[in-house]
Amino acid sequence: MSKRTLPRLLQTPAVLLLLVWMLVPLSITLYFSFIRYVLASLNRPEWTTPSITNWRGLGNYIFVWNNDGFWLAIYNSVFIVTSIIVLTVVLGLATAILVNRSFPGRGIVRVLLISPFFVMPAVNAVLWINMILDPVLGLQGIAVSGINEFSENMRSAPLIGWFFSLWPELTPISFRASQTSAIAVIMMVTWQWTPFAVLIFMTSLQSEDQQQKEAAILDGAGKWAMFRFLTLPHLARPMSIVVMIQAIFHLSLYAEIEIVSRGNGNKNLPYLIGEMATNNIGAASATGIFAVILANIFAIFLLRMISKSLME
């Protein structure tokens, strides 16, 4: 046995396990995407068992490609994920910089900041859609009706009443409607994931080299220039981590979409796959392969963009 054989032999089980773990589901999905496979069919009972004799070629892919719902789902996936990433990075960066300063009670504030991350996605969605965003019973409804009532009462007041009569009556927004349901999802996931970004940015800010900053002070850099030329490039790598991990997680958003509006107006790829999988496994698998391709494009594109723009 040469020197390398034994280590390789010892690695083999782990490598094999990982390969099987990854390759088996992927190959099954690929296989299903090329055959006709449905869960229930009265006319064609032979399609209910997966078999190579039901070969459909690219038929499933063409079926999905020509489906209007598919393109809407891709649009929603990209819209929701991009918005969440942009918002969490901006908010996370701002919060991390604020919290990085020392102030009394910093420890407690930091713990509280992280806490949204511990809430289950489904619970998060229920809380937001019912208690905060509900147009009647949620905070939104209460706030809107409160403001309306206030301006209503003030209209009869002397001297300043005319000013309040200029106010329009506000109508609460229904976040379960198809125009707004995606925005509701974006809000709740942003709330939940900003702490993740804060956590990563904060640790990274603490590792910033202080002498570099002092050198920059002597070089005449102002606060903004130091942020732009030292802190932001320093954060480029953690930023790409935040973006990549979030892209992976949010491309598979499901619970929030189910709870907010059952896919009405915010149906993304995983939700579409879920709907298809109630019967047409072949089409669902084809959509799944499209989703894998989309995820790869997304990750590569975003990472390139970040490293190029920040690293100079």
Place this chain on the structure above:
Amino acid sequence: MGSIKLKNVTKSFGDTEVIPPLNLDIEEGEFVVFVGPSGCGKSTLLRLIAGLENTTSGEVIIDGEDVTEVTPSKRGLAMVFQTYALYPHMTVRKNIAFPLRMSGMDPAEIDKRVAAASTSLNLNDYLDRKPGQLSGGQRQRVAIGRAIVRDPLAFLFDEPLSNLDAALRVGMRLEISEMHKQMGTTMIYVTHDQVEAMTMADKIVVLQSGRIEQVGSPLELYNSPCNTFVAGFIGSPKMNLLSGKAAEKYNAHTIGVRPEHLSISDVKGDWEGVVGVSEHLGSDTFVHVHFDGSSEPLTVRADGDLELEYGAKVYLTPDLKKLHRFDENGRAFKL
């Protein structure tokens, strides 16, 4: 231009006073070295001059102007840091250009100045590399380049060579001295290494726990140290300091003899001792001699080809003309 004056400057961190009231004049064009053991406040002093730390009281005056309240970038000083503090995401070119870019200089003029600086520092081949791809010595050059382009009133060096290996250190030492001779700009250089201080300085400031112990040219400090601290700190190997009976014979509380001012003989002499370790450097031999009158072995600088056996009996004789006498407070006095 570039004279710097410290007037009754003090610095405290909380309740601890790091620098008690301190006065210092630095003439235009001088190469001044702050030297002292670690924790003596030399770096703090440099940072006070740079403006990176605020003085607790007192004034910092540059070219006759009180700059105590002036922001660091407006003081017209450039600093080279121990860790180089290069901007890791920028190329060498951008690093050097950064201070000029911050001052809003015309890009054509920036290019010209960067080219001039990089030529004088032999950095032309590395302009498009990032600091991470450079060796320690090259990084140091970039840091110096970033300081030169600004054309500052004075350069501040904070232990710039301590991260380099011994051979490079000697080379860079020469280069910095050469740079000073050519440009004639005031330079303040902080180090804990007395060899750097002796070889580079026009004027050495020896510091201990925030106090200035002595200010003078290298040879002044070497030939007439004003107290035992300076005597022990300046010179390599260290001056031999003896107190007690051996010193009383010479009418002093403590006497100091430099290793080169002791003659060694195996026949007769003033002090009888036993040879310890001999260090052969080729040009010189440093012989450590154990002697009853001193708790530590005495160091003697002898000829390079002197061979002495470990444990042999020898006699040492100090050169009376070069003997330093100190009183009970450690201050030097002459008979």
